[in-house]
Amino acid sequence: MWNNQLVKSIPLKGHDESVCAVDAVYQSDEPDLNLLIASAASDSTVRIWSRHGSEAKCIEILQFGNGFVMDVCLSFLPGSNVPILACGGDDCKIYLFIQQNGQFQKTLILPGHEDWIRGIEWAVCGEDLFLASCAQDCLIRIWKVCTKSKQLPETEDDSIRLKENVFTVKDTDTTYAVTLESVLAGHENWVYAVHWQPSFSRDGSMQQPMRILSASMDKTVIIWEPDKESGVWLEQVRVGEVGGNTLGFFDCQFSPDGSMIIAHAFHGALHLWKQTAVNKKEWTPEVVISGHFNSVEDVKWDPEGEFIISVGSDQTTRLFATWKRKQETEVTWHEIARPQVHGYDMRCLAMIGRFQFVSGADEKVLRVFRAPKNFIENFSNITGIPVEKLCSHQSSDLPEGATVPALGLSNKAVFEGDMAVQPAEDEETFNTISNQYPEIYFQPMILTEPPPEDHLLQNTLWPEIQKLYGHGYEIFCVACNNSNTVIASACKASKKEHAAIILWSTTSWKKLQSLPFHNLTVTQLAFSPNDKFLLAVSRDRNWSLWRKQDSSESGPVFSCCAYTDKNTAVHSRIIWSCDWTPDSKYFITGSRDKKVIIWGQCDLSVTTEGNMLDSIKPCSTILDAGDSVTAVGISRVLTPHGRYIVAVGLENGKIILYTWKQSGQEPTLTDWTTCVEMDNSQSHALAVKRLCWRHHAGRAGHNDLNSSEWLQLASCGADHCVKIFNVNRFAL
Known part of the structure; x- marks a missing residue:
């Protein structure tokens, strides 16, 4: 994004291992001109890239032997257009590289930290350049870079003077001095990030006072600022968690005007604080987006x-x-509990009321x-x-x-x-x-x-x-019937005795029945909307259908009335997901073999006696979804034309909406209609784990006059995301 205009992205390929830090500077005020990029990776290299217009290439590789560079930062030497690169890594040293004769040359090493350096960042203030660094030694160090001519002349008295690290840039014949400006000690654990308030520009103008923000594993974020009279850096504001079960903060940032700060916690959460208008030293927590920080399973x-x-x-x-x-x-949607x-x-959950x-x-x-x-x-x-x-x-x-x-x-x-x-x-x-x-x-x-x-x-x-x-x-799947009286559950299994489904009463919380059938883990369970049937699908590539007995009958609560086996199975791989049509006539299965099939007979909902084993068969053509099917869901609301609305989630993250209607006694090629295939911006980045339609038409939180027009679909995936889609059923 440049001046609110999207700029075409260019992939930079070259590192052999994961990239852990990237920084860039424009070498001109025009976005189409040279962009200088530095990237550090766990392959022990720092690569320098140059982008000019729509082309980008690696112009230099800096080798660090067996060491790792944790962070990199680019800037320009004071009063010049000469790029300077700072690298901090696991050897506790900061390396300064100056670009001379078109190449970055190692110019200076700044020792001082006693543990891995986690963050570094440059800031321009007036005619000087400042570098802030933080490390696992719990300390923050501030370094000052300025031209040698600005330094005080050497005296012969015994006054204490900071050690100068001096270097000369041949291209400009200018000598620079690097001194340690300050050491900030306030955190009690590793300091993972340090950032300057973004109010410094390359021309040296400054609208805000110098301020630093730091984040630590001690569960706190601190704002540091030099005292106006003495110039000594002091802690001004400390925010963070008290108690809880988290492990501190990984990163933090100021808002552009410095009135808000945001921090990223170890457990994936974002924390936002805002400066109060009355008391500038008082910061209050604010509403911020939140969500899971690992795969969302159900x-x-x-x-x-x-x-x-x-x-x-x-x-x-x-x-x-x-x-x-x-x-x-x-x-807007938010996490409220x-x-x-x-x-x-x-792994799984089911609502009981x-x-x-x-x-x-x-x-x-x-x-x-x-x-x-x-x-x-x-x-x-x-x-x-x-x-x-x-x-x-x-x-x-x-x-x-x-x-x-x-x-x-x-x-x-x-x-x-x-x-x-x-x-x-x-x-x-x-x-x-x-x-x-x-x-x-x-x-x-x-x-x-x-x-x-x-x-x-x-x-x-x-x-x-x-x-x-x-x-x-380990528990793998659970379901509750629509009258909220029975829970069905299953666990991971490699043998038949462990793969049995267990039924529980929600009034006495006692075990009602065990349903042995499958040989491997049951992957999903689903009660029919009329509560007369329980459907189970399994890793053994088969499904089983269980029918509820009338209360007047003695014997088991549910009995197996239909199933597939090695002779009748249509799916050739794991069946990951299943669901029912709202009228309880048909059920759907989705498998790793990319197949989606709707099963049934004339009307399951009115069949109460007789052997159903031979009468349950595919009622649809076999739908090839194009990739492994990991989730399926059928809306309880039909299209205006009376077609079922089917959502299919794939292992590649795609979600596809279909409509289906039985077109006669024998399945035909016209029974499936593809309606919407989510594009990459709406799809999940990894496998879709579950799809669940809102039971009623309308949108949650909206008092829609035309509520029957909208449906809502919730999805979750291995990419840590929960998504909610608005679906216009009149457009299907």
Whole structure:
């Protein structure tokens, strides 16, 4: 982007290993003229690139032997157009390279840091050039580069003088001196990033006072500024996390005017702070985008379609909803709660009614959670939905929130009468395990806007109300029927006895039945909308269909009524996903073999007796999706022409929308219609993990006059993203 105009991107290929740092400077005020780029990678090289117009090439490679350069930064020597490159790496030294005779030559080495250098950045101030560096020794160093003629003449007295590192540029015959200006000690752990406030320009003009922002693994971000009278650099502002389960900050940045700062935390979260208008030294947390920082494995809409819940390999369960600002029509999606922060990677979840869900992780236990009172109140404030509409039961019986006991994985309910108060710390209690690893204490807050990251971490947990034991290996998939009475779950398996599906009652939370059939892991489960059937698909390339028995019948709750085996299977690879049509007549399967198939008979929903084994067969032509199919979903709302709307997610990240309608007794080539194929800007960058349609027409958070026009599709992927698409069904 240059002057709000998109500039064509040019890939720079040459490094053999991952690139860890890039910096660039324009050698002219015109964007089409020379751009000088420096890149550092774990192949122990720094490459210098030159871009002129639409062409770019590597003009030089700087070798660092067995060392690694962690950061690079380019600038120009004071009063000249001579580029200077600073490199900081794992040998605790800063290397300065000056471009002379068209090549970068190692000119100076600046020692001082005692551990790996993590960040360096140049800044121009007046006629001088400053370099800030930070390292794992918890220190920040500021270096000053200026012409030798500006230095004070040497005296013969015994006064203390900073050591000068002097070098001469042959091209300009100018001598420069580098001195250590200051050492900033305030962080208590590795300093990962240091940045100047972006108010310095190449011509030396300065609109703001000199300020530095630093981010550390000690969970704090500090603003440093020199004292106006003494010139000594002092800590002016410190913000960050108190408690929580994060491991500090990786990077930080000023906003262009210096009124806001943003930091990137170890666990993937962004933190934003804004300077208050009244007190310039007071900074308050602000609303910022958030999301998973590892693969998102499952996503579900609540039955009313007002929020979505997702689980991921980052060991969290996150709840996203719309924020409806007062007196504004704009509606945006934000994370408003983090109901579960776990010790295992999350794999699946299912909604049990509106404010209750069950989740499965890389442990053998299913956990059930229910929304606390504080969440429902804040959900009402943020979305604009009245509390009376949200609570059909007595909210006074609900706990206020939840807390995590020391070294525990279960969210413990916190009621109004026993609000957690952190005990006073003394030497005797500190030596106990529970005090060395204190629990996260819940403090209720009234919110009218999405909570900041520190509040999400500590005060938005949901109480755990039940654990379900019975599986022998890691939980892989879970589903709940539409009447919210039965849960079905399955775990990873390599043998038939472990691949059995377990049914649970949501009233007694007891095991109802075990359904053995598959030989390998069941990858997805789906109840039919009328709750008469349970569908399972598996790694063994087969599906099984289970029919619910009438309450008057004795025997099992569900019995197998149809399946495929090695003789009747159509799929030749793992079946990853399945779903039902809204009328319960047909079901769909999607497989790694790139095939999507819709199965059924005349009408599954009215068949209550007899053997269905031979009557279930493909009702559609075999759809070749072009890549491994990892997710499928069928909308509960049809097109105006009565066609089913099918979303297909692929391993390459693409999402394709089709419509389908049975065209007769035998499948024909006209039954599938391709409607939309998401382009790269809308698709996922990695495999689509799950697709889930909103149950009702309309858009969450909108009071659409023509709500029947819009549908919403939620997707999640291995690229850490959760996406929500608006789909105009009249255009399909």
